[in-house]
Amino acid sequence: MTIAETAEALRRLHADPELLQVVNVWDVATGRAVAALPGTRAIATASHSIAAAFGYPDGEQIPVELMLDMAGRIARAVDVPVSADLEAGYGDAGETVRRAVGEGIVGANLEDQLKPLAESVAAVEAAVAAAEAEGVPFALNARTDAFVHGRDRGRDVWIADAIERGRAYLDAGATTVFVPGNFGEDVVVELVAGLGEQRVSLIGLPDIPAPARLQELGVARLSYGPYPQRVVLAELQDLASYLYDGGTLPRDIRPRG
Template sequence: MTLADTAAELRRLHTDPELLQVVNVWDVVSARAVAALPGTRAIATASQSIAAAFGYPDGERIPVDLMLDMAGRIARAVEVPVSADLEAGYGDPGETIRRAVGEGIVGANLEDELKPLDESVAAVAAAVAAAEAEGVPFALNARTDAFLRGRDRPRDVWVADAIERGRAYLDAGATCVFVPGDFGEDVVAELVSGIGERRVSLIGLPHIPAPARLGELGVARLSYGPYSQRVVLGALQDLASDLYAGGVLPAGLRPLN
């Protein structure tokens, strides 16, 4: 498949009747482990997890070159489409997306950081135009922080803001709208009704409905952000504690590295 074919497949997966679940990875070995599973149709990176792997805090503190290099290594190591979490675009969303396409990335998250709507729409449009100039039907997952940065506002206010922003991002060429937050089915239904079926992307958190229900509600995509890495690191810490306490390695270890 060409890069354009791979990109088109990722966009198709967002509109497929079946919910697209992507388990976030942070390096080549984690990507290969997830890609080897028969249920994996696409992979997404987690910016916070990649930054942590290099010793940087979240929030565009990692050099963009390091982030793009790792995303490219992941894309070249697996045969499924890869979407990269590229935060807010590292100061130049269009150029960052152009470089990401050059690394084999066919989709990305792009945060609005709840900046003024016109600025955020311009960033989405620049990202979409950059990918189009490279001949790639890029799957842009335009993220709004309407909940994360505005959850002190009444529910109706931040939901309306998310819907307004989401519609504007779709009009600017985004594939779907990522609304991270820990909220229940009633809010999910409002977002889907306001933004559109198979146009809303969510993150798996305790109050988010189960994947099967999200599919019924018309959600396009479910990802897990830095939490997959936290599970792995927690398991590593537990293993180390067991070994320090006199334990032994468990039997039946899978040779995944």
């Protein structure tokens, strides 16, 4: 498929009534391992995890060149659409998306960091316009940090803010609205009612309903952020401790993905 066809396929996956689950990866090895699974229809990178792999803290501390290079390597190594976590756009959302498209990326997260709404909308518009200029129907997952940075304002206030911001991002051309946070079904219902079915994107955390229920509620997408990397690193530490204690490698190690 061409990059435009791949991008269109990713947008259809967001519009499909079946919940799109994307397991976040951080290098070519993890990308290939996840892409090889029968249930994988698309994958997403995790900015926190890629930054950590290079020794940088999260929060746009990694040079954008490194982030885009790794995302591109992943995209070229797999046969499914790849959405990249581009944080807040690294100072220029339009240019960063343009460069991401050049790396074969067909979708992205773009966070607002609770900046003034007009500024955040302008960033979404710039990202969408940049992809359109490249002829790619980009799947922009516009993230609002209304819960992450604003939950101390009270439940009703942050939900109203998330819906207001989300609607503005959808009007500006975003495909979906990503509202990360650990909250229950009642909040999910309000977000879907305010933003529309197949428009809400969430992160899988303990209080978030199970995938089957999210699909029933009309959620479009579920991702997992840095948590897959944390699970893998914990398993690595457990293995190393076991080996240090005199254990041996198991005989049933699976081949590389």
